[in-house]
Amino acid sequence: MYLSLNWLKDYVQPDLSPEALSDLLTMAGLEVDGMEVSGPSLDGVVVGRVLTAEQHPNADRLRVCTVDIGGSPEASGESEPVQIVCGAPNVAAGQMVPVATVGTVLMLPDRETGEPTPVTIKKGKIRGEVSFGMICAEDELGLGDDHDGILVLDTDATPGTPLAEVIALPGDIVYDIALTPNRPDAASHIGVARDVAALTDTVLTLPQVDTPEASGEVNERITVEIEDTDGCARYAAMLVTGVTVAPSPDWLRERLEAIGVRPINNVVDVTNFVLHEMGQPLHAFDLAHIAGDTIRVRASRAGEKVTTLDDVERELPEGTLLICDKERPVAVAGVMGAANSEVSDSTTDVLIESAYFDPARIRSAAKALSMQTDASYRFERGVDPTAQVRAASRAAALIAEVGGGTVASGAIDENPVRFEPTVVTVRPERARMLIGAEIADDEMITLLQAIGFEVAESGADTLQAFADGAFASGHVAEAASDASGAGLRVVVPPFRPDVEREVDVIEEIARLWGYDNVPTPRTAPVALVPTPEAPAERLLAAARTQLAALGFRELFTNSLVPSETAERYAGADWTGQETRTVETLNPISQEIAAMRPSLLHGLVNAAAYNQKRGASDLRLFESGHVYARSTDASQPVEGFAEHTALAFAISGLAQQQRWDAPTRASDFYDLKGVVMAVLSASGVTGIEETPRREPSGLTAYALELSARGQRLGVIARVSDAVAEAADLAAPLFAAELDWDAVARVAARGLTRYEAISRFPTVDRDLALVLDAEQPVGPLAETIRRAGGPLLQDVRLFDLYTGDRIEAGKKSAAFTLVFGADRTLRDKEVDGRVKKIVRTLEHQHGATLRA
The missing domain is CATH 3.30.56.10 (Phenylalanyl-tRNA Synthetase; Chain B, domain 1)
Incomplete structure (x- = not known):
């Protein structure tokens, strides 16, 4: 909000x-x-005193001024008064003026388009005279529209004082x-x-609202019938006649535009204003389009349709709460009005609706229709059930003010379901125990009363009098008669439907008293045996530290996403299996209607957000749980699967330009190196790589990783479709690991350290010929396995395709490093190399290059 x-x-x-x-x-x-x-931003604009203002020697309309700006080297680079050339006709010696110093950025109108454009004030020459800044007019500072001359300040501030400290800024x-x-x-x-x-501890000032009685002219002109009292507990209405629909005045437009609401016309803008002022949604009908001058609140019938204000015809689920006239629906209650009764330029009589609708019914309708509006957002959380007439009166008065109309006498207030306040007994001792602070009873009462709660100490006479004066209802009186319990009796205000129990009231006391005021206890119980950390958690903590050391920034994104997003990012090309997404029951918003099936969505969104703001060189990672439907009976919750994932992403430059090297863009292998480093540090060996060169829904190309028969994850370049949908400015390379699987295959045991051998190593090079489509990674892994304990390292140093290799083949050259804690003999190294060559030929069809 x-x-x-x-x-x-x-x-x-x-x-x-x-x-x-x-x-x-x-x-x-x-x-x-x-x-x-x-x-406006006034950074760099200071107060100056014009010492002299002489005629420019080379221009009739310019003056050369000497201005004292306080001798601020930071602002002007000068310690003496500065010279400024000014073209304003009203500049004169002795004036206090705003001066934009050298380096200040002002939003000035473009000479061709007139649109505000950032302009940096620089030292320069104007007709041969040096100028060290700019004496500004009102419009050049964004303080108004006047450009007839410079702004002359009525101030005795010291020259050099920032202008923002002298004038009130709009x-x-x-x-x-x-x-x-x-x-x-x-x-x-x-x-x-x-x-x-x-x-x-300041005064709350509420707008003055004259609330009429439920009678008068409006009741003679309009009839309201509530057929569905379960869905509508209260319906109030007022009428404003003789309205002229027009653009709203500046004050109203500014209020709405400040919070991102688009002004429409004075009538609709008032209803939006009252909604954001009081929290009560309203709707304005053109009375001329209400057939039979009748409003009926009923449930929709099967197959019933409504064309809403956004000009979309919608088929309504049976039971949707509707506002109707004698002939047809004129609004989906609590969600959006219908186009057939909207206020237009020809409207003269405006009927204002202010109602209380059942939160569950509105939430169900908004979800079924995929419509989230400012009104439904508030109705589905619960509005004040006593504020309907007051909100309608506030809107009627404002519409009459800005639209030139007349408020019809009286108000309609159909209230078939009477509101009964909640009364809670609060024990101060329990409050002090739960909060962990010694708060006096009187202070608790003061805090609660400050936010609208009515409080009395339990005592038959006191409580009865309190109940009679607070909210006169049978519910309160009945509670008042039970004075046997010690403590405070609290009547919850109607605008707080969330407060139902003693602990809810205690939470309000703690919130207002200040969580940061709760003292830290001198002692605290500590378990004798610390809770052991799971191996997967230890490995993940180490991996996060490693990634941070490599320059990656950690993300924390919402595990709840829109249903469409969950479906899009649940593809088997990324998650490794065809799964159904997990949707939440009765989501409070369509934006959080499903659980995330992967972490890719968060990486893509974060990359797009940063790229649009100029941060293009990105190294991001996130860890968290992901969710899917499952038929695996071994899962903790039947029908659902959940595991921890670790995801990475890189984009932009891998290397900035240096004096000895050019820039280099990040690529797939940069990310693969990071992933392999993390897996290696986690003790994962024997990794098998399966490339996927064909593009799919989420990936342009990818590399599947597995070990010991378990899928570990995927490394990929994000597909063009995903990049276009997110408006990515540069290719994004991403990877996601199933961290639970990584932990299962990671080597256990203590880390062992060995001294560097004092014996020399033996290097051998192998140049192999293999199929051009054959990945090289599996060859390196085969060499490691066949090399045994003597083989310490394998490095690919050359790839070749060309005339010297037959068509459809390529050459891959490796350096093999052998070593041991002794001097190796040629015979044992040669034997090991021969075994490697035989294994490569048998498993991969690779032969030594002649």
Whole structure:
């Protein structure tokens, strides 16, 4: 969810920097994933005092100015006042002005297109006079549209002071909050403001809203019938007549654009504004298109279809909650309106819908229709069931303000299912025990009341009076009469459906008191016998350290992905087997509807993200669990398989240009070398390689690795189809290992160290002729096995195809290094070489080159 700081300050005024507010929200459970600054950048722009302003000797419209900019060598490279040539007619001695110093980047309009273009201010000559900067106009700084002259500052600031410290900058700070599903109350600016006010002990200021009674003109003009009370517990509506549909005013457009919402018109923009302000989704109907002036809320019938606002005709699953008029559906409840009743330029009378829909029904409909909207996002998590009339009143007043209409008297409020608040008994001693801190009872009450909870100590008289004054309902009164338990009785506010039990309330106390304030205990129990680390975990930890030392950066991506992504990256060409993906039940979003079948998706996304931002030379790795359907009865969960994987990826340059060597692009063999190094360090030997040269869905070409009959993984170049879909700017080479399989075949036992032999080694070269299509890797492995303990190393040093080799053949030359802790005799080395040659001829058809 995007949160505008300027918008937030309409309700609360925290005395915190944007960075400090970000930290505060994160520590309170509203994790800030990112913070974006909008508005002009004034880096390098300082306050200057014009000392002199003389006529330019070679130009009538220019003046040569001497400007004191504070003697800042960092800004100007000068310790004395600087000379600046200025063309503004209003520049004069004695003025305080904004000066863009040498090296400053300004967004100035392009001479041809007029579009803002970054321009670096440089030292230069203008008609023969040297200029060390630029005295700026308002529009050149992004502070307005005025270009009639330079901006003259009304300030007594010292020359050299950064301009950003002197003037109030337009712009905004927008926070990207990773909202957890249990906090629907925070899916709005007022919801977050409530937390901020509580955390900073400041006042929460809510907009003034006049809530009408459920009567009046609107009830005479519109009839609302709720047939499906299980799906719709409350339906409120208000009417605004005489509206002129037009573009929204600047303040409204700016609020929406700041959080990434596209303005449409003043009516629709108001409904979006109230949604993001209060968290209550609204919908605006053109009353002229509501047949029979009737709204009916019912379940859809089999085969029923609706054309939604995005002009797509959708067949609805039976039981989908619908908003209908006398003749037809006019909206899919809680998801999207229909095109047949949308607000248009000709609309004059606007009917505002504000309802409470069952979260499970909305979630089911949104998933079935593959539609996630701002409205469904909030409805399926649970909105405040008491806020419908208030939200409709807020929207009606704003529509009348920005659209010139009149709010019809009264409101419709059909409320067949009365809301009953949750009442929880909280034991302060248990709260102190669970939190691990001595928090006074009074402080707990203060913290809870700050976020809308009503609290009273348990006592028959006190609690009864409290219940009568808090939420007058039979539920509360019944709970109030039971005063036998000691502790605090807490009435949960209706906008917090996630708080149901004592421990939930205790969590709120801990969150507001501050997790970072919980003291670290002086002692803690420690098991007498440490939990042994599994061999696979030890090997993986060592591999991660090795990869980091090789310059790889570790990724941590979500194990939940869209279903389409899971299907795409579950191919047998990558995973090694045909499998069905694992989908989650009732996902809260289509973006996290399935479990990842491999780690390739995360590598591809990370590579594309970095390449688009100029980081093209990449070395990435990730470890984590991957999932698939399985018929293996030995799996811990029947029908499902899960294993740990380790994946790598490289792209861009393997070697930067040096004075003694040119650049070199990364290739398949760079990645293969890393994979083999990791496997070797893990104690895996006897690796068999099976090349796949034919392109497939995920790979352009690949090399399958196995050992002792178990598939270890694959090394490949990512296919062109995947690269194009992700918009990769350079080839990506990737590998993925089944780390559980690696651990099974890895050598066990202690690492043994041997002293370097003081005896010389013996080198022999073998030049072999083999089929041109024959991979060389298996030959090297055969040489190692046949060479026995005397063979210490095998290196390929030459590959040749040409006139001296018959067609369809190639020559591969190896250096063999023999050694032992003694002096070797020629006879035993020759015998070993002969055995190697015989084995190569028998297994691979390779012969010595004449």
